[in-house]
Amino acid sequence: MDFNLSPEQVQIREQIGRVCREFPDDYWRALDRKKDYPEAFVRKLTELGWLAALIPEEYGGTGLGITEGSIILEEINRSGGNATACHAQMYTMGTLLRHGSEAQKKRYLPKIAGGELRLQAFAVTEPNAGSDTTRIETTATKRGNKYVIEGEKVFISRVFESDLMLLLARTSRYQELDDKTKGLSVFLLDLREAKNTIEVKPLDLMINHHSNAVFFHGTEVREENLIGEEGMGFRYIIDGWNAERILVAAEAIGDGKWFIERAARYARERVVFGRAIGSNQGIQFPIAQAHARLQAADLVRYQAATKFDRKEKCGAEANTAKLLASEAAWEAANACLTAHGGYGFAVDYDIERKFRETRLFTVAPVSNNLVLAYLGQHVLGMPKSY
Numbered sequence: 281m282d283f284n285l286s287p288e289q290v291q292i293r294e295q296i297g298r299v300c301r302e303f304p305d306d307y308w309r310a311l312d313r314k315k316d317y318p319e320a321f322v323r324k325l326t327e328l329g330w331l332a333a334l335i336p337e338e339y340g341g342t343g344l345g346i347t348e349g350s351i352i353l354e355e356i357n358r359s360g361g362n363a364t365a366c367h368a369q370m371y372t373m374g375t376l377l378r379h380g381s382e383a384q385k386k387r388y389l390p391k392i393a394g395g396e397l398r399l400q401a402f403a404v405t406e407p408n409a410g411s412d413t414t415r416i417e418t419t420a421t422k423r424g425n426k427y428v429i430e431g432e433k434v435f436i437s438r439v440f441e442s443d444l445m446l447l448l449a450r451t452s453r454y455q456e457l458d459d460k461t462k463g464l465s466v467f468l469l470d471l472r473e474a475k476n477t478i479e480v481k482p483l484d485l486m487i488n489h490h491s492n493a494v495f496f497h498g499t500e501v502r503e504e505n506l507i508g509e510e511g512m513g514f515r516y517i518i519d520g521w522n523a524e525r526i527l528v529a530a531e532a533i534g535d536g537k538w539f540i541e542r543a544a545r546y547a548r549e550r551v552v553f554g555r556a557i558g559s560n561q562g563i564q565f566p567i568a569q570a571h572a573r574l575q576a577a578d579l580v581r582y583q584a585a586t587k588f589d590r591k592e593k594c595g596a597e598a599n600t601a602k603l604l605a606s607e608a609a610w611e612a613a614n615a616c617l618t619a620h621g622g623y624g625f626a627v628d629y630d631i632e633r634k635f636r637e638t639r640l641f642t643v644a645p646v647s648n649n650l651v652l653a654y655l656g657q658h659v660l661g662m663p664k665s666y
């Protein structure tokens with residue numbers, strides 16, 4: 281496979297880089313300190329149409345592929361920013377585009393593409409069901425032409441910053457199911473209509489991520505906002521997972537490149553014992569090692585993205601890319617912190633911020649243990665380990 285970027289893809293990278301230069305390190309640093317949302321940055325990206333990259337042109341988007349979507353998110357992180365603030369609008373497209381009805385797409389996508397509506401909240405995780413999604417307990421009970429939602433979600437990011445939420449809830453009791461992957465359904469919940477019946481409690485986390493515990497007290501969703509068929513929601517969410525893993529791999533690679541650039545520059549410039557610290561193998565080799573691992577991860581990422589865009593099966597590549605990229609970025613983060621000595625801990629250097637941010641990718645949106653379980657079971661044919 282040839283992973284040379286096309287002139288259009290190179291241009292996307294350059295254009296995103298230009299936007300990011302308007303939002304330099306001190307912009308992200310100040311937000312991190314106050315745990316504020318990068319409202320101006322997200323607005324700018326939306327105005328320029330970048331967050332509608334995966335929305336087809338007929339619905340007002342730019343109709344680009346996952347390769348281009350991943351380049352956009354990578355470049356944001358490579359520039360020192362944090363794409364997690366806006367990545368959900370791309371993560372959710374897999375489910376909505378593939379399984380949403382024509383009426384749902386016509387109703388919502390043009391408004392999302394134009395920035396009138398934000399779909400940045402994706403609600404799956406619950407206190408008693410993190411990795412094991414089939415055990416979720418939040419219920420959606422059909423009453424007339426509505427579903428009524430009761431239950432609790434946790435770690436649901438950007439609820440206050442969204443108008444719409446993609447929500448997974450249980451429409452059949454777990455005990456009654458022969459196939460435990462059935463009985464879950466996906467809804468497009470309009471948060472503006474539901475706000476009196478939803479309680480949202482912000483979580484205090486290690487990173488600036490706007491995550492919340494969410495409590496549903498009889499929240500009503502119109503029947504027409506059920507995505508696809510009732511009971512098939514877990515399948516629909518899984519369909520979106522390959523895209524999500526490719527996009528998160530790209531974000532991690534963006535972080536990794538940022539760390540390597542900073543580390544190599546500092547190692548060339550910082551003089552200790554009369555010579556640049558980068559001339560010591562103890563500093564140089566970990567940076568070079570992380571760079572090599574990052575390059576390998578990047579190749580698998582492009583392989584996964586290319587296959588995805590060709591509509592070929594890509595579960596093995598998407599999962600491998602997510603695993604390798606998140607680990608390589610973490611390795612780069614450590615090499616960068618070590619190279620900077622005490623200054624790595626100084627907030628003004630931004631390394632400690634990116635260090636915290638990049639650690640997330642080994643855990644969320646899916647933990648690397650579950651990625652390994654996928655590879656062991658589905659790629660290598662070993663028994664299910666859970």
Ligand SMILES: Cc1cc2nc3c(=O)[nH]c(=O)nc-3n(C[C@H](O)[C@H](O)[C@H](O)COP(=O)(O)OP(=O)(O)OC[C@H]3O[C@@H](n4cnc5c(N)ncnc54)[C@H](O)[C@@H]3O)c2cc1C
Nearest residue numbers: 402403404405410411435436437489644645646647649666
């Ligand atoms: C900052 C942040 C933002 C998030 N945003 C969202 C969001 O917007 N929407 C959303 O739905 N969720 C979100 N999440 C939740 C995230 O997807 C979950 O945290 C993640 O899926 C893991 O679930 P858990 O935390 O319940 O861990 P658990 O499932 O409790 O697992 C704990 C640990 O045990 C390991 N483990 C469990 N079972 C096995 C096994 N069989 N074999 C090997 N290891 C195992 C896991 O890999 C993990 O390391 C977010 C999380 C964070 C931290």
